[in-house]
Amino acid sequence: MDSTIILQTTLNGLMIGGVYALVAVGLTLIFGVMKIVNFAQGEFVMLGMYVSWALATFVGIGPYPGLLIVAVIMFVGGWLTFKLLIIRIIGKSDEAFILLTLGLSIFLQNITLLAFGADYLTVTTTVKDAAIRFGGLAISLPRLIAFGVALVMVAALTLFLNRTDTGRAMRATAESREVATLLGIDPVSCFAVAFGVGTVMAGIAGVLLTPMFYVYPGVGTLFNTTAFIVVVLGGMGSLTGALVGGLLIGIVEALGGTFVSLDLSQLFAFLIFLAVLFVRPSGLFGRSA
Amino acid sequence: MLDVKAISAGYGDMKVLDCVSLTVESGEAVSLVGSNGAGKTTLLRAISGLVPVWSGSIVFDGQDLGALPAHKLPALGIAHIPQGRGVLTQLTVKDNLLLGGYVPAARERRPETMKMVYDLFPVLREKESQLGGSLSGGQQQMLAIARALMSHPKLLILDEPSLGLAPIMVEAVFEIIKTISGQGVSLLLVEQNLAEALAVSTRAYVLETGRVVLHGASDELANNEHVRTAYLGI
Numbered sequence: 001m002d003s004t005i006i007l008q009t010t011l012n013g014l015m016i017g018g019v020y021a022l023v024a025v026g027l028t029l030i031f032g033v034m035k036i037v038n039f040a041q042g043e044f045v046m047l048g049m050y051v052s053w054a055l056a057t058f059v060g061i062g063p064y065p066g067l068l069i070v071a072v073i074m075f076v077g078g079w080l081t082f083k084l085l086i087i088r089i090i091g092k093s094d095e096a097f098i099l100l101t102l103g104l105s106i107f108l109q110n111i112t113l114l115a116f117g118a119d120y121l122t123v124t125t126t127v128k129d130a131a132i133r134f135g136g137l138a139i140s141l142p143r144l145i146a147f148g149v150a151l152v153m154v155a156a157l158t159l160f161l162n163r164t165d166t167g168r169a170m171r172a173t174a175e176s177r178e179v180a181t182l183l184g185i186d187p188v189s190c191f192a193v194a195f196g197v198g199t200v201m202a203g204i205a206g207v208l209l210t211p212m213f214y215v216y217p218g219v220g221t222l223f224n225t226t227a228f229i230v231v232v233l234g235g236m237g238s239l240t241g242a243l244v245g246g247l248l249i250g251i252v253e254a255l256g257g258t259f260v261s262l263d264l265s266q267l268f269a270f271l272i273f274l275a276v277l278f279v280r281p282s283g284l285f286g287r288s289a
Numbered sequence: 290m291l292d293v294k295a296i297s298a299g300y301g302d303m304k305v306l307d308c309v310s311l312t313v314e315s316g317e318a319v320s321l322v323g324s325n326g327a328g329k330t331t332l333l334r335a336i337s338g339l340v341p342v343w344s345g346s347i348v349f350d351g352q353d354l355g356a357l358p359a360h361k362l363p364a365l366g367i368a369h370i371p372q373g374r375g376v377l378t379q380l381t382v383k384d385n386l387l388l389g390g391y392v393p394a395a396r397e398r399r400p401e402t403m404k405m406v407y408d409l410f411p412v413l414r415e416k417e418s419q420l421g422g423s424l425s426g427g428q429q430q431m432l433a434i435a436r437a438l439m440s441h442p443k444l445l446i447l448d449e450p451s452l453g454l455a456p457i458m459v460e461a462v463f464e465i466i467k468t469i470s471g472q473g474v475s476l477l478l479v480e481q482n483l484a485e486a487l488a489v490s491t492r493a494y495v496l497e498t499g500r501v502v503l504h505g506a507s508d509e510l511a512n513n514e515h516v517r518t519a520y521l522g523i
């Protein structure tokens with residue numbers, strides 16, 4: 001096997017892994033603060049893609065200039081979803097959350113299907129086919145931008161959580177809702193921010209993917225599975241774990257897809273997932289209970 | 290300042306507090322004693338809004354607390370150090386302290402308060418960037434007290450601050466509590482360590498199976514026959 005191909009594939013996987021990490025970090029934030037898994041996270045990726053497509057098609061704003069607009073729309077959307085739906089089942093059973101977010105995921109897929117049909121849509125950018133070349137390797141510009149923006153977003157989130165009062169309040173709520181309350185923190189508003197920010201992460205990931213992926217109502221399911229795997233693999237609730245896990249899964253999928261079979265690429269993600277959990281049941285960066 | 294009027298409360302349909310009344314005047318130190326499972330923690334949690342009150346009322350500075358969500362209480366000047374200390378183990382010492390001054394009024398004065406608290410507990414300054422969970426039990430109790438002070442409380446509620454501490458740390462904790470009380474902060478102190486509790490407080494209540502069975506001046510209770518046999522083992 002040619003080592004250039006291996007390197008090139010690893011690099012491609014790493015770039016996409018950055019986007020997986022972004023989706024998973026959003027999911028981890030929601031899980032860490034609220035202790036719920038949002039099974040509609042992939043649909044928020046899908047919605048980010050559609051918003052980006054709509055901006056490009058109807059307004060003429062391309063994916064990258066439109067990032068901020070999509071971020072704002074997604075935050076408002078996530079916040080409203082929280083205020084209208086999620087808030088009703090806080091303090092209820094885990095099953096209630098699973099049913100609600102699964103229901104939401106199905107609802108969002110079908111409402112998109114109704115609105116835009118089942119067609120595979122594409123978004124073009126001026127950089128779509130541009131690439132940076134060095135030493136026999138090439139990185140396509142959309143992949144590099146996706147990777148770079150994803151990493152910047154994760155870094156920004158980390159700064160927000162560590163350096164601001166709202167971020168500290170969210171970490172306090174994540175550790176103990178009761179202690180947070182005794183400090184004057186409203187856990188429910190921390191939940192709302194976590195859900196909103198988690199949604200933004202997914203939406204931004206969607207935008208970053210539009211130059212590389214077809215946009216269609218079911219595209220989110222791909223990311224639901226991957227993000228969930230990454231979150232568990234990284235160690236439920238660990239942001240570092242979600243980041244490393246995302247990159248790892250990206251690389252493994254790319255290598256498996258290239259050298260074994262493209263159809264089986266998700267299988268390799270599952271295999272790595274099982275292998276890691278076999279050795280470290282609490283995940284890569286998880287705290288054993 | 291704090292007026293608990295005939296409250297009943299419990300978990301599910303199990304009644305834990307049965308018509309309990311208690312007052313803490315401004316600047317006063319009051320202790321609440323009683324054996325395991327008497328309902329002391331439940332009473333403190335009811336005051337802080339963490340346990341719903343079935344009947345009766347709780348008034349603080351003329352305001353009915355029943356109408357307020359629990360997270361609004363710190364802004365009124367109530368700081369509650371829960372049983373087990375409530376240190377955020379995954380946050381640094383500094384972040385714990387910063388969150389102690391989370392309420393808006395305290396946030397404005399946070400840099401000065403932080404300095405004051407570090408002068409009072411130099412060990413916390415030394416360990417400010419370590420995780421709360423890495424501190425020893427005694428240091429965690431100091432952190433819990435320091436964090437409560439960050440909010441400039443009018444009423445400080447402490448639930449068994451000496452629990453699980455080495456004797457020398459117990460002494461240090463009570464020394465601090467005495468200092469805080471001397472600065473005019475009202476105290477409501479739950480303790481198993483009856484002798485120490487009665488020594489720092491002016492009045493005390495004895496709680497048995499969810500009812501106040503005795504209350505009065507701390508020095509009188511210290512000489513009370515029932516208290517001496519039941520709690521002091523003399």
Ligand SMILES: Nc1ncnc2c1ncn2[C@@H]1O[C@H](COP(=O)(O)OP(=O)(O)OP(=O)(O)O)[C@@H](O)[C@H]1O
Nearest residue numbers: 300305323324325326327328329330331332372481
């Ligand atoms: N979360 C809970 N759910 C159900 N019952 C509880 C709960 N917390 C306490 N209890 C019960 O309520 C009663 C009073 O408990 P509480 O913790 O208030 O007592 P305490 O006086 O603080 O005791 P200790 O000195 O052991 O801390 C006990 O019978 C206890 O088992």
Ligand SMILES: [Mg+2]
Nearest residue numbers: 329330331372
């Ligand atoms: Mg107790």
